Amino acid sequence: MNTLRVSWLFLKIGVINELQYRVNFFVQLLQSIIQIGTALVMLALVYSHTNELNGWSQAELLSLIGVQVLLGGFIHTFIQPNMQRLMEDVQQGTLDYALTKPEDSQLLISVRMVRMWQVVEIVSGLVLLIVGLTGVQNSIGVGDAVAFGIALMIGGVLVYCFWLVMTTGAFWVVRMENVLELFEGIYQTGRWPVTVYPGWLRYSVTFLVPIGFAVTVPAEALTSRLQWPTLVFALGFGVAVFAFTRWFWHWGLRHYSGASA
């Protein structure tokens, strides 16, 4: 399919480009180590004062953190660079270059950038996840693993949609640089199970900024907490959000083309 071909091409170019900068690998490695270190310190600190947090044991929480870091790595590798580039393009008026190509615009602006060395973050998230799972009581069945995979994919799609909707806002409110910091701050809420947060906050973090869905649900799958209705709902929610995002993108484009002098 054309979508896959185009995506693969951009990926290849991005990787070849980044391979030149091997120093980036060490920088990224150091940053990931620091990130994991801080997370582990906080985890140890919390569990030095309690045995379980809202029913989650230390090992289970470690798995949750693993999922959060893993997804974070995915965001920093594939999603964020594209959204940043899109924001810059809108501000500087260079979006037209992307729009005049004979490819689906949403696809193009979503896959043209990749920050390869952030893959280290994905790997470190995976490591945390596996280490966490070894300490978890219940063993994981095939069903759980499949549910995990699906939930993770839905989570990725939801975060992508959220980012794209936010960035599409740049068509109207041109200065959106701080959305990035806003997101990083809010993404930290994903480090803890969504059930910890009081009502209105939990609602925001699940539906408005779908971190809860993206991180907690996959973690629930692996720690055998996931209920089937939740997964089905997540699937439906993901499809609905994706459809809305695509519509919103095209609406924003029309506004952009009409408004530009």
Add this chain to the structure above:
Amino acid sequence: MSVDVARLPEAGRWRSLFDFYVTTMRTAVASQLQYRVTNYFYMLGMIAEPVVYLVVWTTIAKDQGGAVNGITTGEFAAYYIVWTLVRNMNIVFGAPFWEYRIREGRLAGDLLKPMYILHYDLAYFAGWKFVVVAMWLPIAVGLSAVFHPTLNPTPLEIVVFIIAIWGAYLVRSMFQGTIGMLNFWTTRGAAVFDLYMAIEMLLSGRLVPLQLMPGWVQTLANFLPFKWTFGFPIEALVGNLSTQDLLLGLCAQALWIGIGLLLFKVAWSHAIKRFVSVGN
């Protein structure tokens, strides 16, 4: 015509410096008021962090019967809400701003003027703080409504707090300003900054009140500057420090401002040499 230009007489040194600070601070306020939206976005993103910590520790406290290590949920709320103010006071001219200054070519313009570079930054950010504090007040009210902090400071504590937050601002300005100068030698300073930030987060009282850290960590924190940029100001207001502790804390801040200033001066003289030999 070859008449040598008549020199203009100079005003007094201290008077001019005070003048400069006041003028710059006014400028900063005027400029930043135009970026209300940007400032608000940044602040909103910032409160996610303490809210998360607060929620986690509140959960633990409730599990443990209302308090952790003697800190009640109300006290945790107070700690983390005051945290947001101190965090805002902590934003100083650090690595990202140095990078901006060098990259946008503004450094040459600053170097052409006969004023020590630290004054520009200290004055501008100090002015900015007034805008920030004004914008922070409604956020504080909102957070208090949601999380019900318990806060009963004595007048002495309030006075010390107000001095301490500016002390924290100065300490952090010196250290962050110094580290930011790494940008003169490498564009890959990111890893070093992250390391600094991680250590600072653990040892300053930003992650958790230092009381909750193991004993050896608390002792270590006393001998590093981080506690005096963050934990101390908060504890001054929220905690139950004795008058002696409060005054000793202010002295510690003064000491670290001095050390930081020394480091800054040394670093800057090297940075200038580097910039001026390599150019822009």
Add this chain to the structure above:
Amino acid sequence: MADPVVHVAELTKIYKVPEREAGLRAAAKALFKRQTRDVRAVEAISFDVGPGEIVGFLGPNGAGKTTSLKMLAGLLYPTTGEARVLGHIPSKREREYLRRMTMVMGNRNQLQWDIPAMDSFELNRAIYRLQREDYVAMRDELIELLDVGDLVRKPVRNLSLGERMKVEIVGALLHRPQVLFLDEPTIGLDVTMQKRIRMFIAEYNRRHGATVLLTSHYMADVEALCKRVIVIHHGRILFDGALASLADEFAAYKTIGVVLENGGAPLDAYGEVVHHEGDRVALRVPKAETSRVAARLLADHEVLDLTIEEPPIEDVIESVFAQSAPQ
């Protein structure tokens, strides 16, 4: 000359530039062994400038003009050689020195972006420690000279490029510096604005006797302002003297314009026919031959009109710049 304001002797600047070839293997090698190349941006230049002079530095991009100016402003350390301005060594960046000089760089903003220029002027007042009366007098004089009265209350970011340049100049001169370094001050501006700024510089120099060193690659700037011109190329001074004698030194040819009685006669034998329209012919002849060719033309043909012209300065400069670097 009595104590020069600017004294430069054998000033040299060599940059070490990292070099890397394309390709993965070269990138890997580069991680272990940094290869650098020496770029000789300024090569042993020497000159003196007296008080009140306006000197123009002409040269193509990369010639070394900005580098030289930056060394004189204290923004760059020279590699070897000596530079003194107003008796100070610029690279020492003494406060005394910084108060007596100013540098304006085209396309670079030193004023605060979001606030009216007037407020930035206040800042400069404090930085340069000006007494209020002196500041107000100088400020108002500059505002009037540059005609920016209605611009100084608008935020700088709302001004056009030319307007921005004018208020930048006001900000830079508030402390009445004795030496002005102007790096491409008219770059990117429209023709009217360029003329205004040139007029201002000339007037400022006339009123206050400040010494001006100006770089440009616009011939018009130099022609309008500078009696003395220093041509720099590949880091070396190719010419230092009056603008009028530039053509004498470098021009290799002159142009003879003839109007003939019986136009159409081929004149190839006399020189290179540059232009032939009806009766008018323009001939390019080597400088040395000019009078001889003119005489022959007058003798051999019915000449209605004959003019002998220097080549336009731009062409001269172009041919100077076209010389390749000495190896």
